[in-house]
Amino acid sequence: MSTEFIDALTLLEKEKGISREVIIDAIEAAVVSAYKRNFNQAQNVRVDLNFGNGSMRVFARKDVVEQVFDSRLEISEEEAKKINPSYELNDVVEIEVTPKNFGRIAAQTAKQVVTQRVREAERGIIYSEFSDREEDIMTGIVERQDSRFIYVSLGKIEAILPQSEQMPNESYKPHDRIKVFLTKVERTTKGPQIYVSRTHPGLLKRLFEIEVPEIFDGTVEIRSVSREAGDRSKISVYAANPEVDPVGACVGPKGARVQAIVNELKGEKIDIVKWSEDPVVFVANALSPSQVLDVQVNEEEKSTTVVVPDFQLSLAIGKRGQNARLAAKLTGWKIDIKSETDARALGIYPRPDAPLFQDTDLDDDDSYEYDFDEDATE
Structure with missing residues (x-):
């Protein structure tokens, strides 16, 4: 993991308001999943991200036991002591298993996670901003319309003006500026959905x-x-x-x-x-x-x-x-x-x-x- 990526996380924290720790935790979990998926590994692993030099290492975690039944999850006390004489029964041994070509996979996974987290965070910020403005008035710009809705741009998001909430004595054209009343803000899988009205008292x-x-x-x-x-x-x-x-x-x-x-x-x-x-x-x-x-x-x-x-x-x-x-x-x-x-x-x-x-x-x-x-x- 390059230092440029770390700098990008810092920039995201400032610009998007997304906690760096939240992104790092998500990246670590995603990288662990990617390791298991791409290298057919089922053992317990931990990812260590070093933000000082931008390096990343993967460690397999194994329990120290008397008799080994699953070598992917367990290690004998004798083998553990060869690594470090201080290990005892029930301790956890960490063995580095970083694959040689794992950097590319990790970087791709990290990029996907960051993109997803940024999208989720932006949706969360937009939802918080507009949910606080329910039953308030805003000025929007008519973008387009279909048989059921008129779509009104409120800057960061597009709101829906249903046909039942449109004034019968009005016609709406693209780029018209209109004042609308925010009736409802909903969370959906595609992000916040905002409903507005021109008929509401x-x-x-x-x-x-x-x-x-x-x-x-x-x-x-x-x-x-x-x-x-x-x-x-x-x-x-x-x-x-x-x-x-x-x-x-x-x-x-x-x-x-x-x-x-x-x-x-x-x-x-x-x-x-x-x-x-x-x-x-x-x-x-x-x-x-x-x-x-x-x-x-x-x-x-x-x-x-x-x-x-x-x-x-x-x-x-x-x-x-x-x-x-x-x-x-x-x-x-x-x-x-x-x-x-x-x-x-x-x-x-x-x-x-x-x-x-x-x-x-x-x-x-x-x-x-x-x-x-x-x-x-x-």
């Missing part, structure tokens, strides 16, 4: 963390997110400091912050609502942009009955029930929407024992609907 949350400093520093909190990717989303926000307007912070000056997110999501509409621990106020906010007259809460069934003006009924329900569906996901409450006329006919509105909804602490600043307007970007 976590992507919307991370985008707001990037665009809104108040969310990043914790002044404003995102309490919940509901999303139908490519069409419409709702997020609820909260600020412990009463002097901070959480909705306004997310919207930004002239809507600049939320518009940047809408642009990234190719025109997806975003409703930003103020979170409240009072389900009456929270559900009313969540049904933005519709006006709400009353919210009646059933704590046991975790359901609500919402009364809206007749002309606001379709707006509250939304296209194909989308607004009500997103509001229910956002709040965690079942929502049954009634028009004012139907509620009066059923005798559930107005409630004589409850104040008018207008008397609650809901105000016009508790929600904000951002509808993407291409003219606003010109």
